[in-house]
Each structure stands twice: as structure tokens, then as C-alpha cells.
Amino acid sequence: MRYEVSADIYEGPLPLLVELAKQHLIDIFLIKLVDLTTQYLAAVKASGVDLNQLAEPLPLLGSLIALKARSLLPRPDQPAEEDEVPISLEELERRLKEYEQFKTVAQLLAELHALQHQHFTRAPGEEPQAQPSTEAQAGSFDVSIAELMGAFAKVLERASAAVYEVQAEPWTVEMKVQELRVLLTVRQQVRLLELLTPDKSKLELVVTFLALLELIRQRVARAFQERAFGDILVACRDAAA
């Protein structure tokens, strides 16, 4: 059901009244709001059944009141608003025209772009070798920070070496040579398998073996077997001699 109102100069549905007032097609000052509100109150008291129907005119009435209240206020706002939009009609027209032109050339650029991409060249980057000197003559230009960052990012992308930790070597050949010298001085003769016990790490075994070879090369130690298939023994050359 439409909520109808009747005021001095208007009789009809409320939504239309609000719309007319908003469009300034009806002078809000000629509408007595008090008439409308009393009518509404009367309607509420009369029916009091359907809340939805009763609530419907409320926002409309509210907006009417707001509209009137606003027009009652003095209007210092008005010139301020105009300040914000200083564009004259001619200026607006000029700007629109200017923008239209840019739109036209943008379209042309799109066509140029499409056209140019119908041409193929040799794959870029096949240039034999860049000659910086002649390049500079041809017209060098400064590289922006963004381009530098971009170039660096590419380098980083290509960086293939994995990150690893450098560890101090726990055993060195020199260390093991010293050890073996001492050992051979004390023991004169050692079984090879005593030197290379399985509880040692592979690296230590390798280093120990290298140290042994070094000592043999220096003719400090010698390796021998007492019998075929027997244990290999390491002995101090002086002692053996």
C-alpha cells in the first residue's frame, strides 16, 4: 500500500514528493512538515499492526526533513564548493578534447605496436660484442636506479653456486705426519690396520694414509710384510735399517 500524504500544495504518494523536492521541482518551504508528521502519527495510532508498512515512510519523511533543514541553513558552503571545482565549461571541454586526442594517438600506438611485432629480427643478444666506446658515441644514456636494480636481480637469479659453510679442517697431512713420526719413534713398528682403524672418519683415514705415503716418500718410514698375506707393517726406516 502506498503511503499518501496531503499538504497544502501537494497530494499524492510520499516518494514522489521527496523526489520532486530533491529535484527542486517543488519548493520545500511551501510544504509544512508538521502536517506530514501529524498525518504519520495519526496513521501509526490508527493501524498499529504492520510494522513494515509503518516503517516504510520513515526514511522518506526523514530525508524531507533533512532537505528542509539543509536549505534553512545559511549557505557559506556553496561558494566553498565552487572553489573546489574551478573548472569552467570551456576548460572542461578543452580537457576532454585533449584527452580524446590522446585516446586517438593511443589507438595509433596500439596499431604501431601490433605492426612492429609482425617484423622479426635475429634473436637479440646475438650481437657479436658490444663496443662500449662506439656505443657511447652513438648516444649513451644514464641508467636509472630501477634498471640497475633490475640488472642486479638478473645476476642474482643466475647465481648458481650454492651457499655452503667453510669448515676448519680437523686434520691436515702435516698434523698426521707429525703424529706418525712421534708414534714410529715410540713404537718402532706399527701394523697398518692399527693406524687406519674403522672408527675414524673417512676424511681422517684419507689424511692419515696421505701422511703415511708422505713419510714413505721422505724415506722416514717403510711398509713391509713379514710374510705373504700377512699384515702390512709400518716401521721407522732408521729402526729397520
Added chain:
Amino acid sequence: MDDAQAKRIVEALLFVFGEPVGLKRLADAMDGCTVPQVRQYIETLNQEYASSGRAFQIQEVAGGYQLVTDIQLAPWIRKALASPKPDSVSKGALETLAIIAYRQPITKAEMEAIRGVDVTAALDTLVERRFVRVTGRKESAGRPFLYGTTSEFLHHFGLGSLEALPPMEHPTLLEPTEADAEPSTQQQ
């Protein structure tokens, strides 16, 4: 070296380079050749290509010359290279690019005044694709960045130089806010 030989050298050099080569660089590579001579050889070559229906043409682009394939051969090449259709540039980016191309150097705020919308995304795209770059800062409040086009832009749009841009029919009036009118050589 006679003309025929010189012409062959120009052709060979253009074949070898994958990007535009300047006339000066070509001339330097050929002892005793001047820039006008090289330009003449290029013209002759182009005429020969055209009249004998060859697959190539020499194009002036981004201040240099490059050997490119004829446009009619694009479908076959694209198929062989299995290359997708050329990446297009969005409308917004193109409009922004046009404004920069014709009004450079120009600030972001000035572009937005013309387009009437925010151009951040469009500008990012253009910078990323290296069609435009920051060319300096405007000596006004906030010292905003000034943007200009790159040779990459000329390259991708097949333009020899900024002068080769299609003319805007009616030279536009200068922005009233633009205190320092740019020497807008690129508009002529």
C-alpha cells in the same frame, strides 16, 4: 672498396646485429665510408629487397637500422618459433604511454590530470616493460619524478625517433597549471 662491396658489407653487418645499429657505427666499421654513403647503401638495399621480393627489409628504428623480416611472413615465423601472439599493451597503459610520449618530460600528477584517473598501475607496467623511465625530477614542490620514453619504446613501436610519432591533429593548448612549458619538440 667499390660500392657493390660496400653495400654487401652493410648488409652483412645488419644481418649480424640483432638490434638497431647506428649509421655512425656502420660507417666506422667500414673504413673510408661516410654516414651519408651508408644511408645510401641502405636505401639501395631496401629498393633491391622490395623490387626482387626478398624476405627482408631494413627498418629505421630507435635511431638505428635493423634487418627485419617482411610483415607478410609473420604467420610462418610465429608458427616456427612457436611464439604466442605478441603481448599487447592494455588500453590504460597505452593512453598513459601516449601522454608521456607527447608531453615528456611529465610528472605522474600531470598524466593523471589529463587522463582523469589514477595511473599508478599503468605507469608501473610501462616502467617494467621499459617503455618509459624516470628522466629526472621536476623543480617544483615535492620534486616529483619526471617520466620520458626510452629507446626500447621506439624499438617496440617501430619508430625511428620521437619525431616519427604520428602527429596529433591539433596541437593542444598548454596546461594552464604547467608553469614551465616543455620544449615540446616531439610534437612537431
